[in-house]
Amino acid sequence: MNLWESFDKNEISIFIMMAAAYTAFFLLSKKFSRPVTLLFLLWGYTIGVVFDFTIGGGVIDFYKLNDTQNYKLFDFLYYSLFAPATFFFVYVYELLQIKKSFIWYIIGWALLGTGMQWPFSWLGIIDFQNGYQPVYSFPVFLTTLTVTGFYYERVRSTFEVPLPRKNMDHK
Template sequence: MTLWVNFSLNEISILVLNTAAYLLILFLPKKLTPQVRTLSLMWGFTIGVIFDFTIGGGLVDFYMVNDTNHFEAFDFLYYFLFAPFGYFFFYGYEMVGINKKTFIPYVLAWSIVGVAAQWGFTLLEIITFQKGYKVPYSFPVFLVTQTLTGIYLECVKSRQPIMTAPKKGVHKYVLRRKHA
């Protein structure tokens, strides 16, 4: 394993994107319980790596990560970009209040986000397609992964609370009429 073939746009982009994503997680209000927060990061990382190893570099090798088909240190940092996507999916799911009627549009929206991110990664030379693979081919993959993520989150929600309890001493002010 090499550290990197050459330090260029893709390595710089990976550093910047990781820094931005994890800072955003750090500064967003802590709405998810610590257990679910950790679970969302692990889920995002795991499902991303599984599919990336399947279609990206492992079994069918449709794209190259970074500068070479051989594993390099910055590939690890690229894989750490998957974790925040899991967190943001869970976070948005709860903040928006996804239900049976809004599940499909939410999954479609996140699938589009995934395709857009992959397209951005190609522009930044983080991934390079091979064997005739094109960005739109990833849409069904993202539909599957986002659907599995939503189903998984629903299973977690059925077993434990997802959201943190409101802090004591924080009151919501409600306008009320006085009855005469």
């Protein structure tokens, strides 16, 4: 495995995004218990990679990451951004105490995820091919975020989540 073919704006952009995402993560990660934090980092990485390998590789092959069809170091660094993104999704979900507006919350994040594909394309991180358009990812984001939201509710009912909830009695 080569580290990279050329070191240009896509690799620099990934470094900058990783620095920003993981700095914010480390500042916010103490709000959840360690098991919940690790669970959603792993969940985000896994669900992102599974869908990315399904759509972006294999038989379907709708896009390539970075410079080539082959996997390079920066492809895996790009995948590592899925982990804090999922953590932020869960963190804001809990912070805003999303219940009745769950559908709008999911739609908002799906629009954000879909919208981020245009700058990723401009930066050379994602190169769409075979007629694929970023808007086609919207249903994928809807699916993954909905499952993540339901999964978080299941986890929250099992683990104690330390952020305050409006309907809890404060002692």
